[in-house]
Amino acid sequence: MKTKRLINVKNLSVSFGNNIILNNINFYLSKKESLVIIGKSGSGKSVLLKCLMGLLKPDVGSIEINGVNIVNTNRIDKENALKNIGVTFQNGALFDSLTIWENITFKKTRFLGFDKSSAKKQALSIIQNLELDENILELYPSELSGGMQKRVAIARAICDQPQVLFFDEPTSGLDPITGKVINDLINKTVKKLEVSAITITHDISSINNLASRVILLDNNKIAWSGKPNEMNKSKNNIVKQFLINR
Amino acid sequence: MKIFNLIGKISLSTFENLGKVTLFFFMSFFWLFKKPFYYKQFLSQLLDIAFYSLPVVGLTTFFSGMVLALQTFSGFDNFNDENTISKIVLTSILRELGPVLAGLMVCGRVGAKMAAEIATMRVSNQIDALETLSTRPMQFLISTRLLASIIAVPFLVLIGNIIGIFGGFIVATFKLDLNPILYMISTIDNFNSIDLIQGLIKALVFGIIISIISCYFGFNASGGAEGVGRATTISVVTASTLILTSTYFITALFI
Numbered sequence: 200m201k202t203k204r205l206i207n208v209k210n211l212s213v214s215f216g217n218n219i220i221l222n223n224i225n226f227y228l229s230k231k232e233s234l235v236i237i238g239k240s241g242s243g244k245s246v247l248l249k250c251l252m253g254l255l256k257p258d259v260g261s262i263e264i265n266g267v268n269i270v271n272t273n274r275i276d277k278e279n280a281l282k283n284i285g286v287t288f289q290n291g292a293l294f295d296s297l298t299i300w301e302n303i304t305f306k307k308t309r310f311l312g313f314d315k316s317s318a319k320k321q322a323l324s325i326i327q328n329l330e331l332d333e334n335i336l337e338l339y340p341s342e343l344s345g346g347m348q349k350r351v352a353i354a355r356a357i358c359d360q361p362q363v364l365f366f367d368e369p370t371s372g373l374d375p376i377t378g379k380v381i382n383d384l385i386n387k388t389v390k391k392l393e394v395s396a397i398t399i400t401h402d403i404s405s406i407n408n409l410a411s412r413v414i415l416l417d418n419n420k421i422a423w424s425g426k427p428n429e430m431n432k433s434k435n436n437i438v439k440q441f442l443i444n445r
Numbered sequence: 446m447k448i449f450n451l452i453g454k455i456s457l458s459t460f461e462n463l464g465k466v467t468l469f470f471f472m473s474f475f476w477l478f479k480k481p482f483y484y485k486q487f488l489s490q491l492l493d494i495a496f497y498s499l500p501v502v503g504l505t506t507f508f509s510g511m512v513l514a515l516q517t518f519s520g521f522d523n524f525n526d527e528n529t530i531s532k533i534v535l536t537s538i539l540r541e542l543g544p545v546l547a548g549l550m551v552c553g554r555v556g557a558k559m560a561a562e563i564a565t566m567r568v569s570n571q572i573d574a575l576e577t578l579s580t581r582p583m584q585f586l587i588s589t590r591l592l593a594s595i596i597a598v599p600f601l602v603l604i605g606n607i608i609g610i611f612g613g614f615i616v617a618t619f620k621l622d623l624n625p626i627l628y629m630i631s632t633i634d635n636f637n638s639i640d641l642i643q644g645l646i647k648a649l650v651f652g653i654i655i656s657i658i659s660c661y662f663g664f665n666a667s668g669g670a671e672g673v674g675r676a677t678t679i680s681v682v683t684a685s686t687l688i689l690t691s692t693y694f695i696t697a698l699f700i
Contacts, residue, residue, distance in 0.1 A: 254573055278579060286577040292570035306578045310481070355578075 203230045204263075205283075205363055205395050206251065211260035213246055220246045222419040224260070228363065233389055233396045235406050235427075238416030239441065244399045245289075247416070248367055251397065253281050265362075285356030289368040291348040293340035293355070299326075300336040303354045325354045328391075329384060346377040350384065357392060364389060366398040370405060382408035403442070406430065415441060469661045470653070473591045476584035483589050490593035494555050495600050501554055502547045506605035509542050510534055510612025518621050527617070527627040532635040534613030539640040541692065543606040548651035548688045551598055552681060556659040559590055560680035563663030564673040572664070587664065591656045598652030599645045606644065643699045650695060651688050658684040 206228040213221040221243045228234050238244050249255040251262060253269050261268045267280040293302045301308065303325060304318035313321070323333055329350045340348055349369060356364055369385055370378035382405050389396045389409075398409050406413055406427050413430060415423040415438060422437040423430075430438060517533045563586060566572050572582045610632065618625040659680040666676035 249573075252573070252577055254576060281577070282579060284577065286574070288570045288574055290569055292574040294571055294574070295565070306580075309483075310579060 204228065205230055205265060206397075207261075207263040208251070209261045209263075211247075211250060211257050211262065213243070213250060213255065213257045219419050221250075221257070224421060226414055226421065226424065228395050228397060231393055231395055233386075233398070233409050233411045234414065235398045235400060235410035235412070236414045236416060237400055237403075237406060237441070239401060239444070242416040243419055244401075244416055245367065248365060248397070248399050252284065252286055252365065253277055282359075283362040284365060285359065285361035285363070286365045287349070287352045287356045287367065287369060289371055291340065291345075291352040293348055293351055295340055298337050298339060299343070299351055302340065302351060303358050305355065306359050321358070322354070325358055326351070329354055329388070345372055346381065349373070349381050353385065353388060357388060357394075360392070362394055364394055364396045366396065366400075366409075368400055368402075369398060370400065370402045375404075378402065379404065379408070385409060417441070465665075466657065466661050469587075469664070470591075470657045472583055473587040473657065473660070476581065476588040477592055479584060483585055486585060487589040487593055490590050491597055493558075494551065494593050494597035498547075498551050498554055498597070498601055499604065501550050502601045502605045503608045505546045505550050506538070506543055506609035507612040509546055510538055510609035510614075511616045513537055513542070513609075514613040514616040514621065518617075527623045528631045528635070530617055530621070530623065531613070531628050531631040534617075535610060535632055535635050536637075536640055538606055538609040538613070539637075539644045540696070541644075543609055544602045544644045544647035544651060545688065545692055547602045547605045547648065548598065548655070549685055551594075551601060551651070552655050552684045552688060555594070556655045556684050557677050557681050559656065559659035560663040560666075560677045561673055563587075563660055564666030564676040567664060567666045568669055568672055582664075587656075587660045590660055591653065594652035594656035595649060596652075598655065599648040602644055602648035606641070639699070643695070647692055647695050650691055654687045654691065655684050658687065 204227045208224055208226050211221055211224040212219070224247065226234075236244055236247065246255065250257050253262075257270060261270050263269075264280040265283060267276055269277045269280050272280070293299075294305070297305070300319050300322035303322040304313060307313040307321065308315070308318045319336065322336060326333065326335065331347065331350050331354070335343060335347065335351075340351070343351065364385075366385060369381050373381060385396070385398070386408055396409070398405060400406075410427045413423075413425060413427050414421055417423075417437045423433060423435045425433065431442070433439070513534050514530055517530050521529065563572075566575075566586070572586070575582045575585060614625070614628060614632070617623040617628050662676040662680040662683070666672045668675070
C-alpha cells in the first residue's frame with residue numbers, strides 16, 4: 200500500500216543574487232512520519248523551512264502540501280494548504296504584547312470566534328499536556344524561561360490541530376538537560392497527536408530522539424538520506440565528517 | 446569616474462527605496478478594505494497615538510502659542526494691538542505650527558515606537574509566526590497603524606491648535622496686558638476655515654508619512670538588536686525630514 204505523502208518537494212532551488220542557497224532539493228514527508236533535516240550552519244536548512252512555510256518563493260521547483268503546489272497556486276489555496284501546518288520557531292517567536300493564553304489561542308480567538316473563557320480553557324488543557332503550570336496563562340512571554348517559551352511555542356503550534364508540525368532548531372539556546380526534555384516532549388506530542396513532523400536542527404541528539412528518517416544538507420544539496428540507525432554505519436564522507444564535527 | 450559611480454549608486458538606491466515605500470503604502474491601503482478588519486488592533490493603536498500623545502502635543506503647542514504671542518509683541522517693537530497679535534498667533538498655529546509641531550512630536554513618540562516594535566517582531570520571527578497563523582502581517586500590523594495615524598494625527602492637530610491659541614491668549618492677556626474680550630473677538634473674526642483645512646490636510650499627510658515610513662523601515666529590518674536601532678533611527682530621521690519638506694509643498698498649493 201502506498202503511504203500518503205503530505206508534503207512533496209521537487210527540484211527546489213533557491214538563490215539570493217549569485218549566491219545559491221538550495222540546489223535541486225527533492226524529498227517527501229509521509230503521514231505520521233518524523234523527518235529531521237540536519238546540516239551545518241549555512242547549509243540552507245532555515246531557507247528550506249521558510250520555503251515550506253510559504254514565506255519564501257523558490258526560484259525553481261514545487262512544494263506540494265496535501266497535493267496543492269503552494270509555489271504556483273493562488274493566495275487562497277496557498278493559505279488553506281498552509282492551515283495544515285503548525286510551526287515552532289527557533290526562538291519561540293511568541294508575541295510579546297500578548298499573554299500566554301492569548302499567544303496559544305491566537306488563531307482561535309481571532310478567526311474562529313472563540314470567546315475568552317473557552318479559549319482559556321483550551322489553552323489550559325494544552326499546556327497541562329506539555330507539563331506547564333496553569334499559573335503561566337496570564338503571564339507574558341518575557342516572564343518565562345527559554346525552555347518554557349519553547350513549550351508555549353509548541354502549544355501554539357498544536358492548538359489548531361495541524362497535520363504537520365515544523366520545528367526550527369527546537370533545542371537551540373537551551374542547556375543539554377532542557378534540550379533533552381524538549382526533544383522528549385516533541386517526540387511525545389508528535390506520537391500522541393499522530394501528526395507528521397519536520398525538525399530542522401544541527402543538534403545530533405535530536406536525531407536519535409525525534410527522527411524516523413534523516414536528511415543531511417550539505418553544500419546546498421541533499422548529501423545523504425536514510426534512517427537514523429543507518430547514519431552511524433554510513434560510508435558517506437559527508438555524514439562521517441558531520442558526525443565527527445558534532 | 447568613481448564619483449559618478451557613487452552618484453549613480455545613491456540615485457538608484459534612492460529611487461529603489463522610493464518605489465518600495467510607495468508600493469508599501471498602496472499595499473497597506475489596499476489591505477484596509479479587505480476582511481477581516483482587526484478592530485482590537487486598530488483601537489489599541491488609535492488609543493496609543495491619539496490619547497497618549499495628547500500631553501506632549503498639548504504641551505508643545507501651548508508653549509509655542511505663548512512664545513509666538515511674546516515674539517510678535519517684541520518683534521513688532523512692543524506694538525500693543527489685540528488684532529495683530531491674535532491674527533499672527535491664529536494663522537501661524539493653524540497653518541504651520543500646530544500641524545508641524547504635532548507631526549514632529551508624534552513622529553518622535555509614535556513613529557519611533559512603531560518602527561522599533563515592528564523591527565523587533567521582524568528580527569525575532571514574530572512576523573513570520575503571524576503568517577503561519579493565517580494572519581497577513583501587512584493587514585494586521587501595517588494597515589491598522591496607517592488608519593489609526595490617519596485619524597489620530599488630524600485629531601491631535603485640532604486639539605493642539607486649540608491649546609496653542611489658548612497659550613497665545615494667556616500671554617496676551619496676563620503678560621502683555623491686552624484686553625481679553627477684544628483678543629477673543631479678534632481671534633474669532635480672523636478665523637479662516639481655509640487655514641484650518643490647510644493644517645488638517647498637512648496633518649493627514651503627516652499621519653501617512655509617520656506610519657508608512659516607520660512601518661516600512663521596521664518591516665524591512667534585519668540584523669538583531671543593531672538592526673532594530675538602525676530601523677528606528679532611520680525611520681525617525683526620514684519621517685521628520687519628509688514632514689518638514691512636505692509642509693512647504695502643501696503650503697505652496699494653498700498660496
